[in-house]
Amino acid sequence: xxxxxxxxxxxxxxxxxxxxxxxxxxxxxxxxxxxxxxxxxxxxxxxxxxxxxxxxxxxxxxxxxxxxxxxxxxxxxxxxxxxxxxxxxxxxxxxxxxxxxxxxxxxxxxxxxxxxxxxxxxxxxxxxxxxxxxxxxxxxxxxxxxxxxxxxxxxxxxxxxxxxxxxxxxxxxxxxxxxxxxxxxxxxxxxxxxxxxxxxxxxxxxxxxxxxxxxxxxxxxxxxxxxxxxxxxxxxxxxxxxxxxxxxxxxxxxxxxxxxxxxxxxxxxxxxxxxxxxxxxxxxxxxxxxxx
Amino acid sequence: xxxxxxxxxxxxxxxxxxxxxxxxxxxxxxxxxxxxxxxxxxxxxxxxxxxxxxxxxxxxxxxxxxxxxxxxxxxxxxxxxxxxxxxxxxxxxxxxxxxxxxxxxxxxxxxxxxxxxxxxxxxxxxxxxxxxxxxxxxxxxxxxxxxxxxxxxxxxxxxxxxxxxxxxxxxxxxxxxxxxxxxxxxxxxxxxxxxxxxxxxxxxxxxxxxxxxxxxxxxxxx
Amino acid sequence: xxxxxxxxxxxxxxxxxxxxxxxxxxxxxxxxxxxxxxxxxxxxxxxxxxxxxxxxxxxxxxxxxxxxxxxxxxxxxxxxxxxxxxxxxxxxxxxxxxxxxxxxxxxxxxxxxxxxxxxxxxxxxxxxxxxxxxxxxxxxxxxxxxxxxxxxxxxxxxxxxxxxxxxxxxxxxxxxxxxxxxxxxxxxxxxxxxxxxxxxxxxxxxxxxxxxxxxxxxxxxxxxxxxxxxxxxxxxxxxxxxxxxxxxxxxxxxxxxxxxxxxxxxxxxxxxxxxxxxxxxxxxxxxxxxxxxxxxxxxxxxxxxxxxxxxxxxxxxxxxxxxxxxxxxxxxxxxxxxxxxxxxxxxxxxxxxxxxxxxxxxxxxxxxxxxxxxxxxxxxxxxxxxxxxxxxxxxxxxxxxxxxxxxxxxxxxxxx
Numbered sequence: 001x002x003x004x005x006x007x008x009x010x011x012x013x014x015x016x017x018x019x020x021x022x023x024x025x026x027x028x029x030x031x032x033x034x035x036x037x038x039x040x041x042x043x044x045x046x047x048x049x050x051x052x053x054x055x056x057x058x059x060x061x062x063x064x065x066x067x068x069x070x071x072x073x074x075x076x077x078x079x080x081x082x083x084x085x086x087x088x089x090x091x092x093x094x095x096x097x098x099x100x101x102x103x104x105x106x107x108x109x110x111x112x113x114x115x116x117x118x119x120x121x122x123x124x125x126x127x128x129x130x131x132x133x134x135x136x137x138x139x140x141x142x143x144x145x146x147x148x149x150x151x152x153x154x155x156x157x158x159x160x161x162x163x164x165x166x167x168x169x170x171x172x173x174x175x176x177x178x179x180x181x182x183x184x185x186x187x188x189x190x191x192x193x194x195x196x197x198x199x200x201x202x203x204x205x206x207x208x209x210x211x212x213x214x215x216x217x218x219x220x221x222x223x224x225x226x227x228x229x230x231x232x233x234x235x236x237x238x239x240x241x242x243x244x245x246x247x248x249x250x251x252x253x254x255x256x257x258x259x260x261x262x263x264x265x266x267x268x269x270x271x272x273x274x275x276x277x278x279x280x281x282x283x284x285x286x287x288x289x290x291x292x
Numbered sequence: 293x294x295x296x297x298x299x300x301x302x303x304x305x306x307x308x309x310x311x312x313x314x315x316x317x318x319x320x321x322x323x324x325x326x327x328x329x330x331x332x333x334x335x336x337x338x339x340x341x342x343x344x345x346x347x348x349x350x351x352x353x354x355x356x357x358x359x360x361x362x363x364x365x366x367x368x369x370x371x372x373x374x375x376x377x378x379x380x381x382x383x384x385x386x387x388x389x390x391x392x393x394x395x396x397x398x399x400x401x402x403x404x405x406x407x408x409x410x411x412x413x414x415x416x417x418x419x420x421x422x423x424x425x426x427x428x429x430x431x432x433x434x435x436x437x438x439x440x441x442x443x444x445x446x447x448x449x450x451x452x453x454x455x456x457x458x459x460x461x462x463x464x465x466x467x468x469x470x471x472x473x474x475x476x477x478x479x480x481x482x483x484x485x486x487x488x489x490x491x492x493x494x495x496x497x498x499x500x501x502x503x504x505x506x507x508x509x510x511x512x513x514x
Numbered sequence: 515x516x517x518x519x520x521x522x523x524x525x526x527x528x529x530x531x532x533x534x535x536x537x538x539x540x541x542x543x544x545x546x547x548x549x550x551x552x553x554x555x556x557x558x559x560x561x562x563x564x565x566x567x568x569x570x571x572x573x574x575x576x577x578x579x580x581x582x583x584x585x586x587x588x589x590x591x592x593x594x595x596x597x598x599x600x601x602x603x604x605x606x607x608x609x610x611x612x613x614x615x616x617x618x619x620x621x622x623x624x625x626x627x628x629x630x631x632x633x634x635x636x637x638x639x640x641x642x643x644x645x646x647x648x649x650x651x652x653x654x655x656x657x658x659x660x661x662x663x664x665x666x667x668x669x670x671x672x673x674x675x676x677x678x679x680x681x682x683x684x685x686x687x688x689x690x691x692x693x694x695x696x697x698x699x700x701x702x703x704x705x706x707x708x709x710x711x712x713x714x715x716x717x718x719x720x721x722x723x724x725x726x727x728x729x730x731x732x733x734x735x736x737x738x739x740x741x742x743x744x745x746x747x748x749x750x751x752x753x754x755x756x757x758x759x760x761x762x763x764x765x766x767x768x769x770x771x772x773x774x775x776x777x778x779x780x781x782x783x784x785x786x787x788x789x790x791x792x793x794x795x796x797x798x799x800x801x802x803x804x805x806x807x808x809x810x811x812x813x814x815x816x817x818x819x820x821x822x823x824x825x826x827x828x829x830x831x832x833x834x835x836x837x838x839x840x841x842x843x844x845x846x847x848x849x850x851x852x853x854x855x856x857x858x859x860x861x862x863x864x865x866x867x868x869x870x871x872x873x874x875x876x877x878x879x880x881x882x883x884x885x886x887x888x889x890x891x892x893x894x895x896x897x898x899x900x901x902x903x904x905x906x907x908x909x910x911x912x913x914x915x916x917x918x919x920x921x922x923x924x925x926x927x928x929x930x
Contacts, residue, residue, distance in 0.1 A: 051380055052512030067510070075386030085376040089304055101296035102385050337658045337672040344641055344660065345705050424670045426641045426662060433637070463918045470532040477857055479864050482637025486865035487856065497528065503521045507922060 008057035035202030078147035114140035252287030358442025366449030441475035447498035454505035533911030538853035635861035688734035847872035
């Protein structure tokens with residue numbers, strides 16, 4: 001077990017962020033923490049790294065409590081801050097030299113392999129680079145560090161599709177051995193299905209779902225139908241976000257078509273034009289969290 | 293690993309340090325030009341008499357220079373760390389957090405100390421060419437509180453800069469200004485001698501103040 | 515973080531110190547009024563103290579027995595002070611008590627002297643300037659060198675910034691010959707070139723003997739004054755009086771005051787017939803004329819005023835003026851049982867001074883302690899008690915500093 005979080009409860013002032021949050025990340029997994037803006041993804045990352053004391057609960061990384069991580073453990077964790085923040089007063093060469101002193105297994109080539117693809121000079125200051133270029137520098141540094149656990153906070157933020165895809169491919173390659181664990185957050189779901197093994201979807205105050213990506217892609221469906229009345233449907237355990245979408249009605253479910261239909265018919269109305277579709281991860285995310 | 297942190301601090305501060313050294317040197321040269329001018333216009337003897345009777349400062353331009361140098365250095369060192377919370381990266385390095393902190397503060401302290409000692413040394417040595425040791429020593433006492441203020445302003449500014457919360461930062465500024473004003477009570481040269489041990493103790497203690505700010509940062513206060 | 519509690523306490527203490535000084539300082543700036551004493555002068559006519567109040571009252575002139583004077587009566591009661599004006603108006607008496615008044619004599623006997631403890635309690639450079647006491651020209655000339663007098667006497671030439679060995683040796687041997695024992699304890703004189711004549715310096719040697727050192731025709735003039743005071747001399751203040759009757763004022767370590775008279779090459783201390791005063795705290799002011807000296811000694815509690823007979827310095831009359839009430843002291847005695855300041859009027863030195871005002875200011879501490887129980891929101895009992903005790907001890911400054919330095923765990927209110 002690489003990460004364990006137990007009963008995390010946190011408030012900002014009086015606003016509840018989560019109550020009794022529990023999850024684990026096993027070795028070799030790529031876990032995506034997905035959620036809309038403001039659901040507390042960065043807050044989890046901060047708690048994990050010991051930069052925020054939750055009101056109660058504890059997180060352990062490599063078995064150590066989050067606010068007492070030993071230097072050795074910190075060396076095993078690669079951290080990407082939201083917005084690919086780095087020490088941007090360094091230039092490309094300086095920052096590599098700086099970080100190389102801290103990590104015994106520093107892989108200089110891994111860093112320069114990425115940098116070579118960028119059209120930057122070795123003496124270019126990071127602060128003068130574009131967002132995409134900066135993300136490559138940050139990523140290159142993480143690969144050179146070669147940590148056992150990568151924690152990436154909203155790595156796709158501000159990246160154009162090309163860079164995002166590039167990032168995903170590098171991460172996949174990095175994790176290929178099965179020895180590396182990656183914990184990442186994102187509010188952009190596109191491309192994520194290529195990368196993450198497990199999905200943890202966060203809603204305001206709680207975890208909506210923690211399942212493998214495969215399971216979601218395989219089982220989670222959208223069902224579109226028409227019905228005779230505009231009366232809203234009662235809450236139902238197997239149905240997610242049932243509602244009217246334009247002319248039609250939609251509902252989402254992990255259950256098969258028959259069970260869904262039964263559930264819809266339970267209040268005695270008529271269901272017509274009923275059909276089901278497979279979903280991309282992004283559509284599934286919307287199905288789970290709703291459009292608003 | 294500690295050299296790497298010092299390297300980082302150097303990259304952040306080298307321009308500010310260069311500027312400070314330049315301003316100090318310029319102020320020093322200008323001070324001696326002024327002394328030379330007085331010597332040429334009214335003679336050394338009269339300069340000596342004025343120095344004895346009026347207790348005028350030989351280096352009035354240095355009153356606030358160390359103070360501003362300390363503030364500038366602390367800001368260039370810590371503002372980038374607090375901007376976008378880069379301090380998280382720094383504290384995430386595989387070293388004990390307290391050691392990281394001490395190295396950063398130690399770098400700044402040594403930089404200000406070196407600057408202040410060099411400035412003090414060269415000003416007083418220069419003065420010794422024209423004046424007897426008593427007047428040089430009066431000038432030393434005249435400069436000492438100002439130069440100590442440079443160390444204190446560095447420590448206080450670090451405390452303010454590293455504080456994560458704006459409300460608290462303003463309270464720190466108010467308290468810091470009150471404490472710093474102790475270094476600028478207008479007085480005769482040498483008048484500071486009874487309070488100097490207290491001020492020195494304060495300067496030393498103030499270097500621990502930013503631990504408070506960093507602890508608050510670590511607790512996630514914002 | 516290790517030691518964070520210590521750091522918290524450290525910051526709290528320093529902020530409290532800043533508060534113990536800063537808050538009263540602000541109140542002082544807002545309320546301080548300078549003590550306004552009347553101007554007091556001993557009347558050679560009435561033989562009483564005449565006062566002129568400056569607080570804007572209608573009838574400002576009175577004597578120490580409360581009798582009111584008109585301005586004209588007041589002016590003519592002090593002929594030795596107002597002789598110019600009275601002479602112009604033709605109202606100057608020819609004599610007082612059978613003493614025939616000579617305008618020139620009135621002028622040369624006129625004398626003012628002030629002493630403030632900050633003259634003694636001040637950093638000294640340890641360098642002095644020796645003028646020629648018998649200058650060839652009418653005014654004093656700058657000698658081109660300075661001297662130090664501690665372990666030995668050394669003259670330093672300004673132009674070359676080196677010791678003038680010859681002149682130093684000359685004075686050194688003169689001092690040794692006169693019996694001066696080094697190191698000197700103190701040396702006082704008047705460095706100014708703007709004075710009518712120069713009498714050099716008075717220096718106390720290691721054995722407590724007072725020496726007079728000056729330069730006459732370029733040669734050292736050193737005399738052991740051989741005076742014996744009631745206690746060891748503590749301070750000498752040179753005063754170039756017009757009639758050259760004396761060199762200046764001497765104060766001994768017990769607070770007795772003397773003038774050091776010049777008596778045909780001999781030195782004679784004449785004690786002022788006034789009560790000893792605290793030379794480290796009290797100020798003295800002397801206004802002398804042909805017949806009487808008016809001496810005021812001002813302390814925190816008030817002003818002692820004496821009239822002395824000019825010739826003998828014997829006391830004729832004395833009075834006491836209580837210190838006027840000060841708004842700042844009133845405020846302080848209700849708000850701050852103790853406060854800190856760094857600059858006192860009785861010294862040039864900057865040092866922390868803790869002042870105790872009045873025990874009834876403890877009420878302010880008690881109120882602070884009660885506020886501290888409730889003012890910091892929902893915190894644990896232990897913290898409440900700490901806040902309260904801290905505010906009780908340090909009063910308003912303690913309470914303020916608790917606001918300034920919040921405790922770490924304030925944000926982590928346990929809700930279970």
